[in-house]
Amino acid sequence: MASLGINLDHVATVRQARRTVEPDPVQLAALAELGGADGITVHLREDRRHMQDRDVELLRHTLRSRLNLEMAATDEMVTTALRVRPHQVTLVPERRQEVTTEGGLDVMQELPTLRQAVERLQGEDIPVSLFVDAEADQLQACRASGARLVELHTGAYANATSPAAELARLQAGTRLAHALGLRVNAGHGLTYQNVEPVAAIPGMEELNIGHTIVARALAVGLTTAVRQMKALIQNPRQHLPAIED
Ligand code: PXP
Numbered sequence: 001m002a003s004l005g006i007n008l009d010h011v012a013t014v015r016q017a018r019r020t021v022e023p024d025p026v027q028l029a030a031l032a033e034l035g036g037a038d039g040i041t042v043h044l045r046e047d048r049r050h051m052q053d054r055d056v057e058l059l060r061h062t063l064r065s066r067l068n069l070e071m072a073a074t075d076e077m078v079t080t081a082l083r084v085r086p087h088q089v090t091l092v093p094e095r096r097q098e099v100t101t102e103g104g105l106d107v108m109q110e111l112p113t114l115r116q117a118v119e120r121l122q123g124e125d126i127p128v129s130l131f132v133d134a135e136a137d138q139l140q141a142c143r144a145s146g147a148r149l150v151e152l153h154t155g156a157y158a159n160a161t162s163p164a165a166e167l168a169r170l171q172a173g174t175r176l177a178h179a180l181g182l183r184v185n186a187g188h189g190l191t192y193q194n195v196e197p198v199a200a201i202p203g204m205e206e207l208n209i210g211h212t213i214v215a216r217a218l219a220v221g222l223t224t225a226v227r228q229m230k231a232l233i234q235n236p237r238q239h240l241p242a243i244e245d
Contacts, residue, residue: 001233001234002199002204002205002206002207002233002234003038003039003205003206003207004036004037004038004039004206004207004209004226004229004230004233005037005038005039005040005041005066005068005185005187005206005207005208005209006029006032006037006039006040006041006208006209006210006213006226007041007042007043007070007187007208007209007210007211007213008025008028008029008032008040008041008042008051008210008214009042009043009050009051009210010050010210010211010214010215011023011024011025011028011214012025012042012050012051012052012055013049013050015050016049016050025042025051025055025059026055026058026059026062028222029059029062029063030062030064031221031222031223031226032222032223032226033063033064033065034223034226035222035223035224035225035226035227035230036226036227036230037065037226037230038065038066038206039065039066039067039068039087039088039206040059040063040065040066040067040068041068041069041070041090041208041210042055042056042059042067042068042069042070043070043071043092044056044069044070044071044077044080045072045094046072046074046076046077046094053080056069056080056084056086057084060084060085060086066086066087066088067084067086067087067088068086068087068088068089068090068129068208069081069084069086069088069089069090070089070090070091070092070131071089071090071091071092072091072092072093072094073091073110073113073114073116073117078117078120078121081121081126082120082121082124082126085124085126086126087126087127088126088127088128088129088149089121089126089127089128089129090128090129090130090131090151090208091105091114091117091118091128091129091130091131091147092105092131093105093106093131102155103133103153103155104131104132104133104138104153105130105131105132105138106138107130107132107138107141107142107145108137108138108141111141111144111145114130114145114147115144115145115146118130118145118146118147119146122146122147122148127148127149128147128148128149129147129148129149129150129151129185130142130145130147130149130150130151131150131151131153131188132150132151132152132153133152133153133156133173134152134153134169134170134172134173134174135173136173136176139173139176139177139180139182140180142177142180142182143180143181143182147182148182148183149182149183149184149185149205150177150182150183150184150185151184151185151186151187151208152170152173152174152177152184152185152186152187153186153187153188154170154186154187154188154189154190154198155188155189156169157169157170157189157194157198158188158189158190158191158194159189163194163197167197167198170186170198170201171201174186174201174202174203174204178203183205184203184204184205185204185205185206185207185208186198186201186204186206186207186208187207187208187209188208189211190207190209190212191212192212192216192228192229192232195207195209195229195232195233196232196233199232199233199234207233209229212229213225213226213229216228
C-alpha cells in the first residue's frame with residue numbers, strides 16, 4: 001500500500017507572499033502528521049521562493065515522520081543536504097522561470113553531474129531518488145546513476161484529457177524500474193479526483209502530493225485534508241467526502 005508524503009511548499013508560498021512568519025510550514029507539518037502523513041516533502045529552491053533554509057533545518061529536528069528534501073543537483077544544495085541530513089533527497093530539475101517543476105530530469109544528459117551528487121549523498125547514507133518521466137531510457141540512466149529510488153512524474157497523467165495511455169506508461173515504468181532494482185515513488189499534479197489509479201499500481205511505495213491538499217486544507221483544515229487523501233490512497237474506490245464533511 002502506497003504511503004503519503006505531503007509537500008508543504010505552498011504553505012511557504014503563502015507566507016512568502018508577505019515575507020512574514022505565518023503560516024509556518026513547521027507548525028503545519030505537525031498537523032499533517034496528525035492527519036497521517038508518512039513524510040513531509042519540501043523543495044528548497046535556488047531562488048528560495050517558498051521554503052527557506054530555516055524551514056528545512058527546523059523540520060529535520062521537529063518531524064516525527066520523514067523529511068524528503070527536493071533540490072537541484074548543485075554543489076550548494078548537496079552541501080546543504082549533507083549538513084541537514086534529511087531522510088531522503090529527491091533530485092529535481094530546476095528552472096528559475098518555471099511556475100512549478102515542469103518536467104523530469106534528463107538523466108541521460110546530466111548523468112555525470114547526477115552520478116556525482118548521488119555518490120556524495122549516498123556515500124553519507126542519504127538515499128537519493130531521481131524525479132523522472134516514466135521512459136525506459138531515463139530509467140536505465142537512473143540505474144546507471146547509482147540512485148536507489150525514482151519518483152515517476154505524474155504531471156502528464158494529471159493533465160491528460162483521457163489519461164488511460166499515461167496511466168499505462170506509469171504502470172510500465174514502475175515494472176521496468178522494479179526490474180532494474182529501483183524503488184518507485186510518484187507525484188506531481190495528483191488530486192483527490194485522479195489519485196486512486198496511481199495509488200493502485202503494484203509496488204508503488206510513496207505518493208508525494210502538495211497543491212491539492214494545501215488547497216483543500218483552506219476549507220477543511222490540514223489534518224482533515226491529509227486524512228481524506230490517505231483514505232483514498234489506502235482504500236481505493238471509497239467515497240471522497242465533500243468539502244463540508
Ligand atoms: N513531486 C515533485 C518532484 C515535485 O516537484 C512536486 C511539486 O513541488 C510534487 C511532487 C508535488 O506536486 P503537487 O504540488 O502538484 O502535488
